Each structure stands twice: as C-alpha cells, then as structure tokens.
Amino acid sequence: MRFLLTSVLCVFLATALTAPVALAQADPEPRPDGDLLLADDFDDAAASALASYGDEWMTWEVAGGVGTLSSSSADNELAAQYPAPAATDVLIEVDLRFASDQVEGAGVTFRGSDLLQREDTDWHYYHVGVRPATKAIELGRLTEGLTEVEDLGACKLPPSRSNFADFRTLRVEVVGPEILAFVDGAFVCEWSDDVLTAPGLVGFYLGVPEDISSKSVAVVEFARLRVYAPAAATPPAEKTPTEQPPTEEPTVPVEGTPAAAAGPFEDDFADDGGGWRLGEDDSGEVRIEDGALIVRNLTTAPVRTDTSPGVKAADVDFEVDVTFLDGSDDNWHTLFCRREERSDYAASFSADGYYGTNLFVDGESVRRQEPVATDVIIQGAGEINHARLACIGTQIRFWVNDTLLVDWTDDTLAAGDFGVAVSSMDGEYSEVAFDNFVADIQDGASDDKQSSTKEQPAGDQGAEAPALEAIVTAATLNVRGGPGATYAKVGTVRKDDRLPVTDYNAACTWVKVVTPTTEGWVSTGYVTLTGPCGAAGAVATPAAAEPTRAAAQAAATPAAPVAGAAMVTDFESFGTWRRGDETWGEFVQSGEQAYAGSYAGKLTYDFPANIPGDRNYVVFLRTIPIAGSPDRLEMQVYGDGSGSFLNVWVKDAAAQVWQFSFGPITHTGWKQMTAPLDPSLDWPVQPIGGSASTVAFPVALNALVLDYPTDKAAAGTIYFDDLKAHYP
Numbered sequence: 001m002r003f004l005l006t007s008v009l010c011v012f013l014a015t016a017l018t019a020p021v022a023l024a025q026a027d028p029e030p031r032p033d034g035d036l037l038l039a040d041d042f043d044d045a046a047a048s049a050l051a052s053y054g055d056e057w058m059t060w061e062v063a064g065g066v067g068t069l070s071s072s073s074a075d076n077e078l079a080a081q082y083p084a085p086a087a088t089d090v091l092i093e094v095d096l097r098f099a100s101d102q103v104e105g106a107g108v109t110f111r112g113s114d115l116l117q118r119e120d121t122d123w124h125y126y127h128v129g130v131r132p133a134t135k136a137i138e139l140g141r142l143t144e145g146l147t148e149v150e151d152l153g154a155c156k157l158p159p160s161r162s163n164f165a166d167f168r169t170l171r172v173e174v175v176g177p178e179i180l181a182f183v184d185g186a187f188v189c190e191w192s193d194d195v196l197t198a199p200g201l202v203g204f205y206l207g208v209p210e211d212i213s214s215k216s217v218a219v220v221e222f223a224r225l226r227v228y229a230p231a232a233a234t235p236p237a238e239k240t241p242t243e244q245p246p247t248e249e250p251t252v253p254v255e256g257t258p259a260a261a262a263g264p265f266e267d268d269f270a271d272d273g274g275g276w277r278l279g280e281d282d283s284g285e286v287r288i289e290d291g292a293l294i295v296r297n298l299t300t301a302p303v304r305t306d307t308s309p310g311v312k313a314a315d316v317d318f319e320v321d322v323t324f325l326d327g328s329d330d331n332w333h334t335l336f337c338r339r340e341e342r343s344d345y346a347a348s349f350s351a352d353g354y355y356g357t358n359l360f361v362d363g364e365s366v367r368r369q370e371p372v373a374t375d376v377i378i379q380g381a382g383e384i385n386h387a388r389l390a391c392i393g394t395q396i397r398f399w400v401n402d403t404l405l406v407d408w409t410d411d412t413l414a415a416g417d418f419g420v421a422v423s424s425m426d427g428e429y430s431e432v433a434f435d436n437f438v439a440d441i442q443d444g445a446s447d448d449k450q451s452s453t454k455e456q457p458a459g460d461q462g463a464e465a466p467a468l469e470a471i472v473t474a475a476t477l478n479v480r481g482g483p484g485a486t487y488a489k490v491g492t493v494r495k496d497d498r499l500p501v502t503d504y505n506a507a508c509t510w511v512k513v514v515t516p517t518t519e520g521w522v523s524t525g526y527v528t529l530t531g532p533c534g535a536a537g538a539v540a541t542p543a544a545a546e547p548t549r550a551a552a553q554a555a556a557t558p559a560a561p562v563a564g565a566a567m568v569t570d571f572e573s574f575g576t577w578r579r580g581d582e583t584w585g586e587f588v589q590s591g592e593q594a595y596a597g598s599y600a601g602k603l604t605y606d607f608p609a610n611i612p613g614d615r616n617y618v619v620f621l622r623t624i625p626i627a628g629s630p631d632r633l634e635m636q637v638y639g640d641g642s643g644s645f646l647n648v649w650v651k652d653a654a655a656q657v658w659q660f661s662f663g664p665i666t667h668t669g670w671k672q673m674t675a676p677l678d679p680s681l682d683w684p685v686q687p688i689g690g691s692a693s694t695v696a697f698p699v700a701l702n703a704l705v706l707d708y709p710t711d712k713a714a715a716g717t718i719y720f721d722d723l724k725a726h727y728p
Contacts, residue, residue, distance in 0.1 A: 028180060028187050030091075031173055034231035037085050038202065042067040042223060049203055052115035053123070054078040058206070067204070068099070069106070070219040075210035077149055079125075081115050081203030088199045089175045091228040095167040098132055099219040105131045105138065105207035106220035110174055111200035124196055127205050128172045128181055135162035137181050139191045155181075155189035159289050159588060160271070167223060175230050186272050202227055264523045265311060265318075265439040266478055268492075268573060269293050274437075275309040276419075284422075290588060291574040292433040294325070295422040299429070304334065308419025311441065314338070316418050318439035319388035319399075323623075324351035324381055324432055325578050331430035332356075334421040335398070337391040338413040345413060346421070347389050347398035347406060351430075353377045357398060357406045359413070369406050376403045382578055382621040382702070391418075433576040440484075468501040470513050470527040477527070479520035483510035491518040492572060501529070508533040565634060565724040568624055568701055571601045577704075580619030584608070585706065587620040595636040595670050595721035602719050605644075605706055609713040617707040619649075624701040626650070630725035633675045638719035639665040642708070646718075647684050648675050649703035653696040657688040659705070665718060674726075 040048050045062040057073035060080045071078050092108050107129020115123055127140045127149065138154035161168065161183040171182040177194040180187065208218045267274035272288045279286060284305030285296045297305040322333050329351035336346045342363040349355040355377070357369035377400055378385050388399040398406035418439065424430035472493050479491035483505040493499060493515055499522070503512035510521045511533065569575075574589035590602035607616050633648060646662040661684045662673040679685060679695055684707065701723075708714055 028190070030171060030182055030185065030187075031175070032231040033091060033226075034229040036226065037087060037090065037229055038082060038225065038227035040067070040082075040225040041065060042225075049080040049082045050116065052079045052081040052203060065223055067222040067225075068219060069204055069206045069222070070100075070217050071206060071208050072212060072214065072217050073208055074212050075208065077127075077205055077207045079109055079112075079115055079203050079205045081109065081112060081201050083114070083201070086199040086201055087227075087229065088197065089230050090202060091171070091173050091230055092202060092225075093169060093171045093227075094204075094225040095223040096130070096164060096170045097167045097221045097223075098130075098164045099221050100217055101132075102209065102212050102216045102218040103132055103206065103220055104209040104218070105129045106205060107137075107170060108172055109201075109203045109205050110172070111196045111198065112203060113200060115201075115203075125200065125203075126174075126179070126193070126196060128170075128179065129205065129207075130157070130164055130170070131207075132164060135159075137183070137189050139179060139189075139193070141193065141195060143195065152193055153191055157183065157188055158186075158272070158287060161186060161188065167221075173230070264525055265309065265437075265441055266523075266526075267293075267309070267437045268478065269435060269437070270573070275311070277307045277310070290576055292323075292435045292576040293420070293437070294431065294433050294576075295420065296327075296429060296431040297331070297422045297424045299424045299426075304332075304421045304423045306334070306336070306419055306421030308339070308417040311417070312415055313391075313418055313441045314415035315392045316439055316441050317388070317390040317392060318418060318437065319386065320420065320437045321435045322385050322387050322420075322432060323435070323576055323578075324383065324430075325576065326381060327430040328424045328426050328428040329379070329381075329430075330426045331422065331424045331432075333385075333387065333432050334423070335387055335389040335418075336421060337389055337396075337418040338416040339418070340413070340416040343413055344416060345389075345391060345396050345410075347387075347396075349377055349385065349387065349400050349405075351377075351379060351381075353379050355398075355400060355405050357396075357408070359408075359410060361412060366412075367408075367410065369408075372405075374400075374403075374405065376400050376405070382623055384623050389418075435575060436489075468533070469530045470499045470501050470511055470522060470524070471530065472497045472499070472522075472527055474526040477522055479513070479515060479518060479522055481520055483512075483521045490520045491515055493522070499527075501533075504533040565726045566627070566630075568626055568633070568723045568725055570597055570722050571599050571720065572597045574599070574601070575622060575624075577601075577620045577622045580621060580703070582615050582618045584611075584616075585618035585620075587704070590719065593638050593670075593719040593721075595638070595719075597721075600638070600719040600721040601704075602717060603704075603706060604717045605708070606715040607708045607713060610711050614711075616711060617705055619703050619705050621649075621703040622701065623651070626699050626701060626725050628725075628727060629697040630677060630699075631728045632677055632726045633660070633662075633723065634726055635662065635673055635675075635723040636670055636721040637662065637665060637667075637673045638670050638721075639667040640716040640718050641666060641668045642714060642716050642718075644714075644716075644718075645684055645707040645709060646673065647705040647707055648701070649688060649705060650677070650695075650699040651702045652692075652699045654692065656690045656692040656696070657702055658692075658695060658699075659684055659686050659688050661685055664709070670721075 042062050042065050048062040051060040054076055058071040058078040061068045109125040109127045112125030113123045122144055124143050130137050135157050136154040139152040140149040141152055142149045169184050173180040177192045179191045181189045206220050269288050269292050283303045284298050286307045287294050295305055316337055331350055332348040334346050334348040336344045338345055343361045345359055347357045353373050354371045356371040358365045359367040386401050390397045394409050394411045396408040396410055420434050422430055422432045472495055477493050478489045481490050499513035501511045501513055509524055512521050577587050584607045585605040587603050589599050591599050594600045643664050645664050647659050649657050649659055651657050660675045660677055662675045
C-alpha cells in the first residue's frame, strides 16, 4: 500500500471529481401538494375504488378505515380503480401494509384507462409498488396489446424502510415523464418514461405469485389515500436566519460565495435527513443503514467514493467513528475539507494500519504526507477507529484515536465542502461504516442552521419571566455532558420534545435541559426556545475551552465502575452490526418490542436442516468497549422458547476472543439472562481461535451469537434490550 497513495490517490480523486458516483445532487424532497383531487379514508365502500381488472378472481373490501385487496389467483395482477378524476400529473400518497406473506408486489396505479370498460387487451396503466421478497420498489407499465406488465426498473429499499408488515406511507409523484417514489417521506427511487402521456385514472394493484399455495391468500391493505395535483412552482418567501427551520437541508452556496454554515452539525444517521448524498453506480454506493452511513467502493477504476452533507465551510473541525466492514483492507478511509471542484485537503488511514494526507489542486496532488505505518490504528473488520480532521485558518490537523498524526500549515484552499470517502486499492471492493458524525463549523455568519431562538416581544419588564423551554426541531438530538459538541453524549431526545431549560452558556449557543432520563446540554441550533435565554432564571455559564474528546468522555464515564450494572448498549442507538459468514439470520433495530425506551435489537433466524459442518449458528459482530473488570453480562431477552443457545463473544486486552453464554432460550416473553465471564465453565464457554486460560481485562463486546442445538430446520424471532456489564 505504501507505494499506492502517491501514485494512485491523485488519480482516483481526479477521476471521482470529474465523474462522481451518481451522488452529485442531494436526494429530491417531496413536492408541495397542490389542489386535492381525491381523498379516501376507507370508511365508505360506495365512495371508494371499484373492483376492476380481475374482479372475478379478487376480493375488494372497504371497512373501518382500511381497503383490503386479496386474491388466491396465481400469477395474476389484480386492480381496484377510482372512476374519477382523470389526470396526467398527480401526487399520490397512501398508507400500505402487507397482511400476508404471499404478496408478490402491491402499490398504486396511475394514468390508467378505465379497466371496467375494457375489451380484450385494450387497456393500460403504470404501477409503482413494493416487492417484499426482494425489498425493492418497482415501476411497471401495461400497454394496449400486451397481457403482462413490463418491468421498467427497480430500486432496493433501505432496510429501515423495507418492512411493510406495518403500515408505511408510499408517495408517488408523477409530473411529465418523471416519476419519483418516497417511503415515509424519504426518497427511494426515480424513473423517466414517456409512453403513457394521456390523462388517466388512479387505483391500486396486487400481484400474486405463480407458486402460491391453493390454501393461501395474498392480502394487501390500504389506508388514508390522498391524491393531489402538483402545486405551481413559486419562489419561497425570503426568511431571516432566525425564521429558518434549523432542520432544513443546508443550502450549498453558489461558487464564489462565502461559506454558508456556522455552529454545530451532528448526525448519528438514525435517518437520512442529514443531507448526505446517497446513491449508487458502477463504481460504488453510499447508503444509510442500521444507524450508520455506509460507503462501498468498487474499484473497476481507481475512483474514490465520497459523500458530504452539502455544507460549505472555510473553518471546520469534525470527527467521526469509522468501522471497516468488509472487502479489502488495502484501502483508504478519507476525511476531506475545503473541497471545490477538483481541489481539497484529504486525510486518510487504512484498515491495514497506514495513514497519509494529500492537498489536491485541480486534480493534481501538489503536497502529500507519504503513507506511514502506525500502531495507533486498530486493524481488522468490525473494529472502530475514531478520526478527526480540523481545517482552521492555515492549520490542517488530522487525528486517529486521539493521536495527532498530521499537522500542516497551508493557505492554498479557502473554503468548500467537507465529508468522507472510501477507496479500495487492490481491485476488490471495500465497505466502511461512518457513525456519530460531529462537526464544529466556525465560520459563516448567515447560516440556515443557526440558532432558531425566537425572542419574545418586549413587554412588561417587571413581570415575572415565564419558564423557558427548548422545543426540539431535529429528528433526533444528542444531549451532551457540557456546552459543546466534543462533550460525551449522555442521552438523546426527539423532535417536538419540550424540555425545561435550567442554564445556558454566555452566547446562548448551548442550553442545559432536563429530559425524562437525564440532564445535559443541547445545541440551540436544533431547538426553538420559548423565550430569551434570561428566562431560564440562571446565571449564564462562563465561556470555557471545550475539553478534548478523550477528556470529555473520561469526565462523563468512570474508567471502572465499582459496583452494580453499567449499560453497554440499550439499542436506542443501534450502530453497525456486521453479520458473519453464516447467512441464516438478520439483526436490525426494531420498535416492535422494547423492554425499555423505544427500540430493541431484533434477531430473525431461519436455519435450514442439516447444515454442513455443524454451522447451525449465526454471528453478528460489533465492537463496544467495556470498562473495568465485570464478572458477568446481563441482557433482557424476549424469548421464543426455541432452546437456542444465546452466546456472546468478547475480546480481551490480549486480543483473545472468548465465547461466553447466556444459556438456552427456553422462555417466551421478556426475561433477564446472564452470561458469567468465567473461562472455567464448560461448553459453550471457550476461547475462539486461541488457547488462553485467563481473561485479560478490560474487554470489549465483539459479537452476539445464536447457536441452534439440533440439525433440524428452525425459524423464529427474538429481541434483545439493555445489555449491561455487572461489577461485583
């Protein structure tokens, strides 16, 4: 690798900037709704859609706020259609749920001919819907003279929006040849097709698989339909900075304007609202999945796959957790700043232990830190490294795991985008997860993300000041141990939470709040205050230098708890779990069951019979440090009574991985299970890939493992919550 950075890195940056990975534009936002053309709350069958195509093989029922389309007719596409209005351009929004596992595909139809007035094959429509088996959203077209719907393309749905066992909102926007699809408000796919251009009718469809059992029924349910005409495009009214919603996607200034952002920018990737460029092409992919930003580089050519939140900055200091997931470790994880056109500062480290830095100007590397090997980098798949890049004035600094590796003085580049990138150097792919992104943007006085504090009108100054509250405007917002982005996270709050304010810093850029579970500080860039900071009734906290990340975390978390249980993970912030080589299961964050809080980990398994090599287990890897010397781990487990062994892997200070066990899952419902960290116990306790006899503390969580005890086929679901370390 050490010879590749100088000879290839400038090439892949130049290539990436001249031909980026289909990510040059931020995902489209839903269009504003225009006139309401059609509404159906599915409480009146006479006013709803009519059973239309295939009515003799289907059932269409409307009752209790739900329209249900069902059929057992194999290899058919059935439809229910509204008799009016006929329109060309429409915005369709409906809640959709699959009520059986026999659905091949289901969704909405539009620009359709009247299916009840058809003769032979004289009918047409488009459909956009979800295929649950492939977790994809598709566009299809039926035209006159054909008996089958043509497939015009599909997009994989992100895991967080692919499960339609519960109602999700499908939105389809049809304007001219452009067709866009959104799920739960997030953009998922777009197509262009100009074959059917005449006004047509709107409806629903259900696809039934050709291998459906004669005793099975495919069932899809619809709720709350709204069909709008697209609103006429009008320029938005100019807003002052304090009137701007702080959660709006940042506006990238036109070339040559000052940087347009100031203050904190944070993203834990719980959703895709952070403005990051997402998408894929032949050279790579960027997606948000399981609470992390995943960047995958496919090196058919030496091209860097990169993404940014679309915020320009001159001075920015940002840090992020980086986890190498899969593929080649002969790679680069890159943080960049001041990117304009084909120029930026790019600091990189690799999964096999090297780091290097480049200054690119018009695609040429004009200054570089040659690749250097360092033991600062934690090597291996699933390991987390913390990287930080600060571009302040003429100083460019780069840290990995709180160790300063690069300290440059350079005044070549003034301002530009900041973000992250991945490249694989040996012809194979490389996939990397980024999480807990925190940036301090120190320039730009007119930012859409500036404080949304709204001063109240002046009144009787002698009157008692009202209690001050902070109303959260971000989808999720970190609560920190002090007034700054480098303090450790002590909690999380959600959009529209109203939090009492007890203190504030001198500039009122951070306020101290009380949440239902903790007390801490939040940035005023992501809240609306109900009054001036003085209404908090407290003296402003004097301004002070923020601690280093390591010092802040050390102050917030004891190095070694002395007694009782300490949380390892509560699954509220899920992070990135990587599945091992066995493919018999899936592990995701879920709100279906939760012992405490809003979320738990959901493990769905499907073991086939007679797996070769006794590989009837599935492993999910994630590294989480555990302080001190606990004697056992405790976890709340929602069991299914299957008898599967629930094991845990931990890696000790000598890099030995140990398997300990919570025991067999013989219960149903929630129950606390315990895994003693005692290497003298019998199977399934054992060292993995070694022969150590004692555990070297401190340890780190390495994986959760489900081991099925027989060679018979088995399928089921269990949930995990509140994994804790217990200290004697």
